[in-house]
């Protein structure tokens with residue numbers, strides 16, 4: 221009988237060098253073995269890194285930014301980056317220059333379009349036309365009657381799609397203050413434009429191709445959705461909350477899974493940093509972004525002259541051309557922006573408008589909280605138990621908010637921990653670009669009701685930002701009367717403060733109505749273009765509300 225210790229291990233037998241191995245053969249064998257080990261270690265390392273990344277992703281707090289288009293979601297995301305990852309933000313800031321340039325150039329082209337139409341009318345001595353065509357930057361304001369948030373109250377059953385349609389009908393003709401006032405006046409005399417204006421139009425003509433090139437560079441987000449685009453699909457239609465009814469009305473691809481074209485990073489951001497040819501989107505008419513910048517810089521004085529011209533201002537007023545808010549800001553600061561060495565400030569970037577297409581995933585790794593600008597914040601901050609969260613990762617999903625994009629939200633509901641819902645409260649007198657029959661504030665209420673009553677989001681912390689308070693204050697100061705647009709507001713004081721208090725109660729009431737049991741109401745009044753104030757709110761949100769919620773829900 222043989223003992224096992226006497227049996228030779230078959231693997232060692234296999235690996236044993238041949239007895240007659242030469243020195244050369246031995247070296248070759250050893251180097252082959254070393255290479256095999258290196259490859260094997262590399263594979264193990266890859267598996268380990270993948271597991272760690274998966275665990276990190278699983279552990280990361282997932283925050284979903286929701287709200288209608290132009291509610292300020294992407295601007296809030298920028299605030300997140302500036303507040304929690306300031307060093308990483310430094311490298312991203314410069315890439316926004318092209319967006320700012322597009323916002324500026326588009327505003328100039330809109331003014332030039334308006335001027336061209338008016339001068340053509342003057343030349344032919346025909347009566348002035350009422351409408352003005354042109355590219356983005358114009359918010360059209362058709363007639364429509366006022367709406368009432370009381371009509372939005374209702375039962376939980378109201379949340380269904382047919383009811384939305386009913387409410388849409390109720391507001392199908394919400395009205396425009398500006399349009400109404402203009403109807404009671406006779407058309408004013410033609411404005412006396414001169415050859416100076418013709419020269420300005422000529423010298424600013426190169427900005428047409430600049431707009432085209434910047435749009436090609438920045439992709440689909442550089443075009444705003446309009447009512448015609450919104451009719452693009454009979455399938456999805458133009459519903460307020462397609463994610464509620466997704467099983468009935470299917471979007472083009474599977475509703476539950478995340479479509480491939482979504483959850484993308486913006487390619488233009490990388491392209492700005494990466495100058496190598498071939499990797500950047502091609503500009504059709506200018507060799508690169510630097511030559512675009514030079515053309516804009518060359519137009520600086522003429523842009524200033526156009527924007528400061530009193531006749532042009534009067535024309536914009538008469539034609540009720542409402543430029544985007546960011547456009548006005550950039551035109552006011554053209555002396556600084558239209559320069560070859562221009563690098564945008566944080567303030568400039570917070571004003572930049574680029575529509576989000578699809579759903580974009582952003583990973584934010586918290587940098588050392590000692591870097592936060594806490595010292596400059598209000599007393600509130602000093603009372604917070606500020607925790608060092610260095611290295612913690614959050615995944616923030618920024619979605620497109622127009623009605624035609626909302627069907628893509630649903631797949632992101634499943635694993636969201638936090639919903640940050642933005643409702644722009646300044647737009648009580650505005651209509652949706654994608655459906656001019658619908659009042660924008662009413663659309664926000666319909667969305668909010670659907671989100672707070674969603675069973676899929678029952679475990680999420682839901683935080684409301686009543687945003688654009690600065691614009692609301694300005695609007696009311698300039699004479700807008702809330703009850704003209706919102707009958708339920710009644711005879712309350714016509715002030716931004718009182719109106720905000722009223723809206724807060726309405727939002728809170730809808731949350732309580734749908735989830736009476738436990739969910740607390742977290743509502744903040746914000747102007748997310750104000751970086752310092754927003755940082756204070758975000759820090760409070762993270763270190764107080766979310767810490768408690770995530771602990772309670774066993775997420776941390």
Ligand SMILES: Nc1nc2c(ncn2[C@@H]2O[C@H](COP(=O)(O)OP(=O)(O)OP(=O)(O)O)[C@@H](O)[C@H]2O)c(=O)[nH]1
Pocket residue numbers: 287288289290291292293294295296545546570571572573574575576577619620621622687688689690691746747748749
């Ligand atoms: N004055 C002012 N402007 C704001 C405020 N919040 C956002 N904006 C501006 O409004 C515009 C639209 O904001 P975005 O953040 O792009 O809106 P969004 O919700 O991401 O819109 P979509 O991507 O179309 O869904 C930008 O030009 C912002 O600078 C605010 O509180 N006050």
Ligand SMILES: [Mg+2]
Pocket residue numbers: 293294295574575576618619620
């Ligand atoms: Mg956006």
